[in-house]
Amino acid sequence: MINGYQWEQIIRSYLFKLKVFELDMHDDIPTNQNIEDYMNQLLDSFQSSFWINEHQWFIHCYIVDRTIRLFTSSKFPSYYPEQKLPRIWKSTNPKDTQQDLYRSITMINENFFEQPMPSDICLSRIDYITIKFPLHDQIWSAISNFNCLHAVSVLSYSDAYQSELQSLFDRAPKLHYLNINQDYSLPLQTSLFKCIKPSIHSLICFKMNHCLNEEECLLFCDSPLGMQCQTGSFNVKNRHCIANLVKNMINLQALHIYCQEKLKENRVEVIEWLKDSLPSTCFVTKDPDSTNAIRIWM
Template identity: 50%
Template sequence: MDLQFIIDKIWSLPKLSYCNFLIPPQREQRYCIPTKLSSTLKYVDIPGYQLKWSQINRFFEHTPRLKRLSLFINFADDDNDNLILFPCPTLIHLDITLFRTSDMSKMIYLLQNTPNLRSLRVCVYYNLINGNQWEQIIRKNVPKLKRFRLQMKNIFFLNENIQQEVDQLVDSFRSSFWIDEHQWFARCFARDKTIHFSTLSDTFCYDERKLPDFWRSTYPHDNQQNLYDNITTIYDETFFDQSIPFDMSFPNIHSLHIKLPIHNQFWSTISNFNRLYSLTVSSHIDTFQSQLQTLLDRAPRLRFLQINQNESLSLQISIFQYTSKSVRVLDLRNCNYSFNEEECMKLCHSPLGIQCKILSINVKNRESINIFVKYMTNLRALHIKCEDEMFNKRSTSEENANDEFCDENIDNSDELIRWLEDHLPSTCLVGRDPHSHSFIRIWF
């Protein structure tokens, strides 16, 4: 994939004002700065790539009308400390993610060159910058700022006093600048050796296995339920195995990971599934089919469903029986099972298969792909691994350990790509998944 060619084509579009760049990077692929100037682009979102400090200058130079920018920048990945930054006076909204940044001088220099910034959102991973520092940064560099959102996270590996660290951090955000002038309130909580900090109105993904050990807030009327109200994602499938206070709930969950059987307290802790968009189910087994079906019935906006089952199990037939009016993306890769042609046909005619638009699955042989193309009439994209492909018969560990081996097999595996191009409609686009080369991606 010629990323530079794609980006230059985007920047050359004569009427384009908004670009959300969602093409996933391949391995360590860097984002390419456009060589073409766009006089129309105003809103740019680059979520999947790290930009180097030295690239920011050329990015601003080739996007002179930029008003809103969202990006991930690595200040430490560049020794160009003497860079003279190209000003961007049109920028009014900046959403920036920083990773392992201890020196804020480049961040300050960036803000000095965006003097008309009105809205700033910053995510800092593996560092905690106190409120006094942030106050000075904002006062001196972005005086027109009206909206400030901040998230920070750090893990402590030594024997630090975590509670003391939290107290000191929160207290640094209690000055009149935060409380009186702007009413930018903050909340901080800790679990084991990890500290999470965020401004009060920010929603966040909860990736801990247990509830917080303790929390602090600068908002006088804050409470623990408000903390739970801001959680939109629960990643750990064992989260609901713990005891949760009966009066606590999570009303705004968008993405959820659970395992079967579902704990009884789950239904009272998350009583509202109206916002649930993505669901990943582990330890799937037919025995608990009714539990999962109940959850599907109560989630009217659920779009993505991933079903994982233990490797020792045979294919569970309940997969062919589940119903949901809203699910359009079905991921069965982690069922640890390869579907044969008969099972593929059965999936095509199942309630979830009939309405499926994006399917990820493992199959025994390539002929199954034609079954999906012919009978899954709403399908728009297929992410598939064929057991009969020579590429998949080599060990995954060997593939991951040796990049040269991987590249060699990509070339040798063209036989399947050619076979698909010969047997699928000419309107189909076929290619390797850059993140998992044993999988084929097909667009219809």
Template identity: 45%
Template sequence: MHKELPVDQNIEERSNELINSFRSSFWIDERKWFVRCFTHDQTIHLETLSEITDYVKQKLPDSWKSTYPYDDHHQFYNTIRKFDHYEFFNQPIPSYIRLYNINYLRLKFPINDEFWSIVPNLNKLKSLAISSYDDSFQSQFQTLLDQAPHLTQLSFHQCEPLPLQISLFKYTNASIRQLNLKFYNHQFTEEECMTLSHSSLGVQCEILSIQVKNRQCIIILVKNMINLRALNIKFEHEEDFQEIQWILGDELLIENTSETVEIIQWLKDHLPLTCLISIDPQSVNGIRIWI
């Protein structure tokens, strides 16, 4: 639970009132229900000690309180499983903080030296999101991947359009099965799709999300990614894709335009009959293919 207060209210007083309301014998002795309260700017957060925390703030809490007598900062940070703001690690962090149980992490390169003292290992990391990446960080990124033996999902988020970074095709990590390049801000060409298909991560990839230049890229990915089970494609330049509404098995529910009929028929003619194709309802010009 969280609540944002008006700027004219004293957040420290309100947080004290809130945490004290859970210090009664009813909560502590009868129910044995302990809570933790912390603040960020003008927002109060309240959680039970049994909750697993998703940390989405870019800085440490301004204040921290608990009704459990043995609760402390070590216990609090030990419950955090998800860090969804890359700026968190770009601040002075007390030396006693250690993050051992992260399973989702968003990072931006370069990673400062302090990171590895805060995060001693990445043994529990399952999903990694990289923001604003370029080739100059190849060595540092590979070192990070080497420390994540159970990583299954890797995604890239790029705000500024850049030429494709060639190092993307060179990374290795034996456990990765999902690649998300949909928000990389780059449309992969046929040649780039072929290179991706034969890269280490491409060979072992089972679920791929990606932006591509044209329909031929789909054929390249499906035919050459030998372990691919699901493909999530986004097109930018083929206007005929804008008219597709829904494909379900052999039933076609679309706008009556020759362009739409042509592209759907083209996909059916060139993809294996075992492929199930549908529109991605959460993406403009997006297509999902199950292989």
């Protein structure tokens, strides 16, 4: 890695008019080398008068496993390798604290809380979260608020966890997007349709292996989520399910559908049937990115 002394020499010699310096470097350190000593040496090289007084270009550094990463404040990462928290974090700016690092985290996955959590961790800017049930206890203490959360992806859900999901909804005023990736072995968990969150406008059930039948489609249309949903993606049994969704989702603007009945050889026939059956304001077309999907716009 290029250290601070080397960068200083490069800038003084060739980039002396440089006004903005953005750095993001990382390296894997051999196991026979003391990684913390190496980290301290690197940080020391960025603490000369050139960095601290002349330019106020401050450097942050953290260690995850055997990887060391250096970056300027403007390059605060929002995603960490395998979502692992740094075991060591330091900065050349005396005003920086580890909370600055936590505030930079905006996205976490379902395994995030499986690692040891610092007692002072405070995640306040999470905008996307992937969850599985039951929710980890630390989700409520580590995430100080859900005010920035706009998207939730659910990897596993059963009716037993409706209250937990609703509790998450209640804490997220800006939640707009819900993605359900359901286990194929489970039947439809209808309590999902009973959850209430008026701000959700997009529901993606394309990766929910259960295919909705006509009765389930009507049940969804009559649910709070179904009545407010503007865009949706679903797996359904047949073309009549599609018609039910289009005609009964009162705020629907766009639909992405995988129809079990619709195999590759008869997709054109199904599309023509939909064009004849749906209101003339609907635009129906095959999905160019899939051999088996249909897109509908209202």
